[in-house]
Amino acid sequence: MRIGIIGAGQLGRMLALAGYPLGQRFVFVDVDEDAPGAQVGRIIRGRFDSPAALAALAASVDVVTFDVENVPQSAAQAVAAKVPFYPPPEALGAGQDRLDEKHLFRSLGIPTAPFAPVDSQQALVEAAESLGLPAILKTRRLGYDGRGQVRLDTLGDLHDAFAALGGVPAILEGLVRFDRELSLIGVRGLDGATAFWPLAENVHVNGMLRQTRAPWDDAGLQADAERHVLALLERFDYVGVLTVEFFCVEGALLANEMAPRVHNSGHWTIEGAVTSQFENHVRAILGLPLGSTKATGHAGMVNFIGQLPPLADALAVEGAHYHDYGKTARPGRKLGHCTVVRDKAVERDAALTHLMSLSR
Structure with a gap:
C-alpha cells in the first residue's frame, strides 16, 4: 500500500x-x-x-x-x-480549537478545568472575575509547546494581556494545581477494535515535553483514562491513534487537551512496548489487526531540545536508543530523543537523569 x-x-x-x-x-x-x-x-x-x-x-x-x-x-x-x-477530518477539526475541545470533553462527561471564552479585553476581565486568578490565557487556535499562552497571577497581569496574544479569540482556563501530568494513547482500527497503552507520566519545562516515564501504574486512573479516550474514539468513529493529556489532581483526572495523531509522549513505545504507537497507527489505517500495547519494562524518554548531545555520550548509557530527527539546530526546536527500558523503575530514572544532564 x-x-x-x-x-x-x-x-x-x-x-x-x-x-x-x-x-x-x-x-x-x-x-x-x-x-x-x-x-x-x-x-x-x-x-x-x-x-x-x-x-x-x-x-x-x-x-x-x-x-x-x-x-x-x-x-x-x-x-x-x-x-x-484517517483519523476522520471531524476529529482533526475538534482538536484545533481549545474552546470547542473543552465543550466536546464536557459533552462526553470528561472533566476539565473551569474555562471561559475571551474575545476582548473586557471579556478577559469578566472571565477572570468569574474564574478567579491565577489562570492561563490561551489562544483558541494554533498554540502548542507552550506557545500562544500566558499565565495571569494578579489583576495587574490582565492589562493588555489579550492584545499581547494578538487580540485573537482566546480561552481563559483556571490554573490547575496538579500532582502530575499523565497521558493516555489509544488506537482504534477500521473494524472498531481498540487498544490502549499504559498511562505515561510527563514532565514539561516551559510548556515543552522534556521527559516521559511509563507505565504509570494505577489501575483506577488507567480505567478512568481509557473510558474517557474510548468515548472520544467512539464519538468520531475514529481510526488511528488518539492521545489525551490529563492533569492528575488528588487522584482524579482532568483532561487538558487531545491530539488526534501519534504523540511525543508515546515515543517510549518504540522500544518500550510490544507494538509502538507508530506501527499500530499504520496497522489501524490499513485495516490490519492491532498489535499488543503491553509495556516490555520500565520505559523512559528524554527530548533533546535546541541541541543534540554528542552521539557517543548518549550511546554510552546502557540500553539507550538514540533518535536524531535530522533537523537543523535552533533554540526551542525538538531535534531528537533518547529512550531507555529497564527492569526496575529506579534504574530507568537514573538513566533518564544522566541523559538529561547531557542535553542541557
Missing part, C-alpha cells in the same frame, strides 16, 4: 520507519523539501492547504493520514472525498 502523510516532521518520519518493515511506502506533503520525512519518502512540496499539492498526494496513494494538527479541516475533507483519510 502507498500511504500519504500530510506533514513531514519527525512524527511522519517515524510513521514511515514503522511502516517499512510491513512493506508499505510513503509520500509526504510539506513546504520543506529537507523535512525529516524527506529522509524516508518522497516530498510533494506545498502548504497543508494547497489544493494542487493535496490533489497530487491523493492521486499518488491509497490512504492518507497526517502528523500535525494544523491541517485545515476543509482541506482534509477535500482529500477525504478522493481517498480514505
Whole structure:
C-alpha cells in the first residue's frame, strides 16, 4: 500500500520507519523539501492547504493520514472525498480549537478545568472575575509547546494581556494545581477494535515535553483514562491513534487537551512496548489487526531540545536508543530523543537523569 502523510516532521518520519518493515511506502506533503520525512519518502512540496499539492498526494496513494494538527479541516475533507483519510477530518477539526475541545470533553462527561471564552479585553476581565486568578490565557487556535499562552497571577497581569496574544479569540482556563501530568494513547482500527497503552507520566519545562516515564501504574486512573479516550474514539468513529493529556489532581483526572495523531509522549513505545504507537497507527489505517500495547519494562524518554548531545555520550548509557530527527539546530526546536527500558523503575530514572544532564 502507498500511504500519504500530510506533514513531514519527525512524527511522519517515524510513521514511515514503522511502516517499512510491513512493506508499505510513503509520500509526504510539506513546504520543506529537507523535512525529516524527506529522509524516508518522497516530498510533494506545498502548504497543508494547497489544493494542487493535496490533489497530487491523493492521486499518488491509497490512504492518507497526517502528523500535525494544523491541517485545515476543509482541506482534509477535500482529500477525504478522493481517498480514505484517517483519523476522520471531524476529529482533526475538534482538536484545533481549545474552546470547542473543552465543550466536546464536557459533552462526553470528561472533566476539565473551569474555562471561559475571551474575545476582548473586557471579556478577559469578566472571565477572570468569574474564574478567579491565577489562570492561563490561551489562544483558541494554533498554540502548542507552550506557545500562544500566558499565565495571569494578579489583576495587574490582565492589562493588555489579550492584545499581547494578538487580540485573537482566546480561552481563559483556571490554573490547575496538579500532582502530575499523565497521558493516555489509544488506537482504534477500521473494524472498531481498540487498544490502549499504559498511562505515561510527563514532565514539561516551559510548556515543552522534556521527559516521559511509563507505565504509570494505577489501575483506577488507567480505567478512568481509557473510558474517557474510548468515548472520544467512539464519538468520531475514529481510526488511528488518539492521545489525551490529563492533569492528575488528588487522584482524579482532568483532561487538558487531545491530539488526534501519534504523540511525543508515546515515543517510549518504540522500544518500550510490544507494538509502538507508530506501527499500530499504520496497522489501524490499513485495516490490519492491532498489535499488543503491553509495556516490555520500565520505559523512559528524554527530548533533546535546541541541541543534540554528542552521539557517543548518549550511546554510552546502557540500553539507550538514540533518535536524531535530522533537523537543523535552533533554540526551542525538538531535534531528537533518547529512550531507555529497564527492569526496575529506579534504574530507568537514573538513566533518564544522566541523559538529561547531557542535553542541557
